[in-house]
Amino acid sequence: MLLAWLVLHQWQAFSRSDQALSDFEIFRAALLAMEKVSAERGPMNAALGEDVPVPAQRIAALRKAREESDASLRDLDAAIEASHCQECAALYVTATHTITTLAEARKHADDVLLVPRQTRSPELLNNAVNHMANVIPIIAGIADGTIEDIVSGDAAILDDLQMARLAAALREHAGLLGSRFTGALASDRQLTEQEQQRIFNSEGRVEQLRTLLASHAGNHPALAPEAVRRVGMVYGEAGLAYVTKVYRRAKRPTGAGITT
Template sequence: MKLTRLLSLSTAVLALLVCGMLGHITRNAWLRYDATGSGLQALRLTHAAMVAAEKLSFERGPVNAVLGERFTADPARRERLQRGRAATDLALMQLERELLADDGMTRQTVLAPLRAALDTARHSVDQLAAVPPAERTPEQLKQAIEQMFGLVPLALDAAASYTQASELAYPRITRALIKARYAVELREYAGRLGSLLTVPLTTRQPLTPAEYTRLQMLRGRIAQLRQQVQATDSGGNLAIVTQRVDDIYFGEGLQLVTDIEQASRAGRAYDLDTAQLAQRYVPTMTPILALRDELLQEAQTQAQNDHEHARRELWIATLSGIAILLSLTLLLLIVRRRVIVPLLRATRAVIRLGNGDYSRDSGGSQRADEIGDMLRALATLRTNSIERQQLELERQSLIDELRLRANTDYLTGILNRRAFVAASNQRLQRARDCRETLAVLLFDIDHFKAVNDAHGHEAGDQVLIRVAALVRDELRDGEILARHGGEEFVVMPAYCQLEQACALAERLRLAIASVPLTLADGQLLRVTASFGVASATGPAAALDDLLHAADLALYSAKRKGRNRVESAA
């Protein structure tokens, strides 16, 4: 696997792992934030439900006052009842608004039983209130009061479900919510304790044994709730409100109940009626509501702090995830740009160097890191390779020049005798293999010694150069010309018969003789040459034999007067 593909695969795996980890962290932070938001809403619903339960309990006070009328209907008591009902309806409307904002119609159905029971209880109270006080029986009064008692548990049940949701979202506020629920129950049982006296005060009769028993049970439950509410190590406002509950309700409120109980046991007339009891007893329960609100406020504050903490954690997780992804992306880009891409370029440069291509520089040698060291080493290798290539070219050029000089006559620039022998033997080998005819022309310049004696060796050299040039111009490609020695030259034409070779020799002779040579002193010098031609065919062809036969024919031409062509017999 190539490095680029391996890097891409590793990058993809690393990105998936990082994204998965960040997604998990961010998801947990979001779930925590969402849960705290839902818990806050549940806490608001809890508070609304507790307020509704308290208003239902409060409504029993005006109900007891109206039902406890002794003679005629009191408009003031009816007015207080209407205000109590209005307060209850407002609390239920607020609860319904919270329910609609939280979960629409789904949770609104929770209040349907409470609404139905409230309508039934109010209808019973209104029917009984329309009956003259003297005609109201204790059983009717108890039934109406019990129906009012049954409303509060319905509201408390709704509050219990919301309280559980809050506790799940905020485990640290569980204790405060439990105490708030105890405070609501304390207010309810305190109200029931007062409502229990409605029938005796209305009928002006002592409490029955069952009512005494019920009274003691309610006192016992109130005492338990008092212990639960007071079992706290909190300070500040909560301690002050708890102390007010002890001083006012457990002091003044319960004392009113005790006074009525003692009057009942002693057979004395009651000093209060239901309306007066409500006016004095109900206010003593107000600190209980303040305790409930303080506990709920404590829970609300803790919940809000948790919600803000969850929000910060979500932002931190989100921003950290973005920062990590950006950092990872930037790191990968830097690695790709600063490491991978230079490595790829260096790899290509090494491949080009290996293939002998030194035309392009890999660049980047100015970098002051390990990659720069590598690129500088490659640049040095390229420079050394170029120098070595130049040296190799120079060496080859020198070899070619030496070979050329070894095979070329230094004066005339044509082949020397050694090169002619090598080239001729190759052509003779083909002639023998293919049974072709091969000819040799051997000629020398007439009276060349006389030219040297008369005009000097420089003139002789000019004659040799001029004759070589004239013959070279007359020959065609594939015809070999060489200086055989001194003023003697040899020509080996392409494969041809003896007659064709003699015709070539005659053309060369005429070319030499027809063009005079102008010497350095301005004199004209006419030069002639004598030719000897020999040929051989097939296996009989041998260079020494051909040269010997051509040499004999050359001597024959000289004997016959020079400036002529003679062929071997």
């Protein structure tokens, strides 16, 4: 969608500099890894909504998502290794830290999946979500660490990089907003006050990022208007309307009556 278009546009605009192109490949691989690891929370949340033993189809979906995340992180490692940037040694350390942190988050989720559904506490479920969410800023740091070198090759590319970064952040926070309901939906109970506050915070962040992206897009005449419209629809009115609907149901004393 918008992110894919921006990546292609940046690649073409930046082909003049070999080193900058190499740095950009790291940036691109990091954003794609963010997407895959973020998407992994979906089947994880779905599995957390099941009782033990977790149905085979849920486990299969989670395994497939993990394989896709792992493949994207291997691509990121390869991009860093293929580059000769001054920061590559530090970026490689960060990439290794990402893999370790992700493995720990998965282990935490797997441990929760062994606990009978009725005895999974709100803290246990929310911690599983938070552990996975904590992986994303580490990968984002790799993307951010390449921007200065990329821009040094062509300052005109900065706006494109910022838009791609905003699009990635918007996608992540929109996904995280949905994950904020996992604890309540998986336990079929009412949202706690702390969970409600986290939902408010995430919703505000999504709206902020959507506004920033729209503002940048308005200053980018080459950007496809259909891509901007779709982003506004998916992460704006339609997406937030669905969140509001689920939120109202999840506030009921009896719970939302739906699962993850």
